[in-house]
Amino acid sequence: MKFKYVVVGAGLAGLTVAERIASELDEKVLVIEKRNHIGGNVYDSYNEDGILIHNYGPHIFHTSDRDVYLYLSRFTQWNDYQHKVLAYVDGNLVPLPITVETVNKLYNLNLDCSQLEGFLKDKAEKLDEIKTSRDVALSKVGRDIYEKIFENYTKKQWGVDPAELDTSVISRIPVRYNRDTRYFADRYQGMPRHGYARMCENMAANKNIKIMLNTDYKEIIGLIEYDILFYTGPVDYFYDYKHGRLSYRSIRFEFETVDKEEYQEAPVVNYPNDYDFTRITEFKKLTWQKHGKTTICKEYPCSEGEPYYPFPTKECKAVYALYEEEMKKERNVIFLGRLAEYRYYNMDAVVRRALDVFEEVKNRYEG
Numbered sequence: 293m294k295f296k297y298v299v300v301g302a303g304l305a306g307l308t309v310a311e312r313i314a315s316e317l318d319e320k321v322l323v324i325e326k327r328n329h330i331g332g333n334v335y336d337s338y339n340e341d342g343i344l345i346h347n348y349g350p351h352i353f354h355t356s357d358r359d360v361y362l363y364l365s366r367f368t369q370w371n372d373y374q375h376k377v378l379a380y381v382d383g384n385l386v387p388l389p390i391t392v393e394t395v396n397k398l399y400n401l402n403l404d405c406s407q408l409e410g411f412l413k414d415k416a417e418k419l420d421e422i423k424t425s426r427d428v429a430l431s432k433v434g435r436d437i438y439e440k441i442f443e444n445y446t447k448k449q450w451g452v453d454p455a456e457l458d459t460s461v462i463s464r465i466p467v468r469y470n471r472d473t474r475y476f477a478d479r480y481q482g483m484p485r486h487g488y489a490r491m492c493e494n495m496a497a498n499k500n501i502k503i504m505l506n507t508d509y510k511e512i513i514g515l516i517e518y519d520i521l522f523y524t525g526p527v528d529y530f531y532d533y534k535h536g537r538l539s540y541r542s543i544r545f546e547f548e549t550v551d552k553e554e555y556q557e558a559p560v561v562n563y564p565n566d567y568d569f570t571r572i573t574e575f576k577k578l579t580w581q582k583h584g585k586t587t588i589c590k591e592y593p594c595s596e597g598e599p600y601y602p603f604p605t606k607e608c609k610a611v612y613a614l615y616e617e618e619m620k621k622e623r624n625v626i627f628l629g630r631l632a633e634y635r636y637y638n639m640d641a642v643v644r645r646a647l648d649v650f651e652e653v654k655n656r657y658e659g
């Protein structure tokens with residue numbers, strides 16, 4: 293079998309590259325996917341009660357990258373969903389990220405926005421050096437808010453103390469000095485009107501794209517002649533774990549359909565200190581589906597299972613650096629996506645990365 297272009301993995305990274313090759317270059321491309329569906333982790337489906345759920349955890353599209361937004365908008369329309377998150381702390385539901393409303397509810401105060409910065413400055417600890425996620429939080433919001441909102445959530449999420457995690461983990465949680473209680477402040481936000489799976493089907497609809505499902509690429513790759521392989525699977529697997537396994541944090545998703553129209557006040561409620569799960573998502577509040585029942589999902593972080601979040605420790609980064617050296621030596625394999633690059637990508641960032649990789653390849657091989 294001969295294909296000039298082969299893509300391993302039909303997640304957003306693989307589908308974006310395949311779509312561009314098929315449409316812009318008008319070349320045939322083979323996509324090999326080991327699961328029984330395309331879409332990778334953004335895949336969604338209707339459960340037995342007819343409610344649209346996100347099979348691999350809640351996915352909210354948000355971006356300030358206009359090109360990415362316009363690119364994906366070729367394959368879907370959007371609802372205007374703006375993400376909201378509440379945290380259950382000391383028996384109260386408080387908004388995240390931290391705003392004046394969060395502080396007022398936590399401490400029974402009546403501050404206005406102009407007073408929030410001063411309030412947090414008084415609470416913040418002065419540290420000589422910011423080395424860990426714990427340091428980031430302590431120096432931004434102080435010990436009490438750190439303990440109420442971040443410490444235990446991070447412990448549940450990663451299975452280790454924030455003092456052992458590098459600064460990237462907690463620094464993603466911003467503080468807002470206005471009354472905007474949306475979780476993201478990006479210019480474009482929303483959910484695909486008919487779901488992510490439909491969006492992905494539309495991306496893959498070009499007749500130049502051939503998809504082979506239920507196939508680990510190693511079962512078949514020896515039988516295919518190709519010029520360029522785009523690899524979006526795990527990089528350690530590609531090299532048969534020769535430098536060891538890369539660690540990931542996984543999540544067990546527990547879905548439950550409840551016989552009432554509404555379950556909770558917000559689409560996502562975080563539980564930093566109570567229960568073993570980290571958060572509960574109510575899908576209808578994201579998708580705006582109308583239904584007499586509602587489906588929720590509780591997330592239990594764990595170390596075994598599907599690889600979801602690369603482990604942000606020095607040791608893991610050192611192992612990845614060894615694989616990076618191997619990757620640099622490859623002449624016709626291009627590594628992209630969250631598993632091949634061992635980094636957390638949001639959906640918009642992975643699409644941006646795939647579009648950039650495609651342009652590079654186009655200029656190098658087709659120009």
Ligand SMILES: Cc1cc2nc3c(=O)[nH]c(=O)nc-3n(C[C@H](O)[C@H](O)[C@H](O)COP(=O)(O)OP(=O)(O)OC[C@H]3O[C@@H](n4cnc5c(N)ncnc54)[C@H](O)[C@@H]3O)c2cc1C
Nearest residue numbers: 301303304305326332333349351352509525629630638639
């Ligand atoms: C719980 C969770 C929540 C998230 N929420 C958001 C969110 O709200 N907003 C947001 O922007 N982003 C979110 N993300 C990130 C988003 O899921 C990623 O950006 C996106 O899925 C990355 O796409 P990808 O193609 O790189 O990887 P993937 O989607 O993982 O695709 C890789 C594909 O390769 C296939 N594969 C692997 N190995 C092989 C093999 N050996 N042979 C053949 N195929 C193989 C896999 O089956 C998979 O389908 C979330 C991620 C997680 C884990």
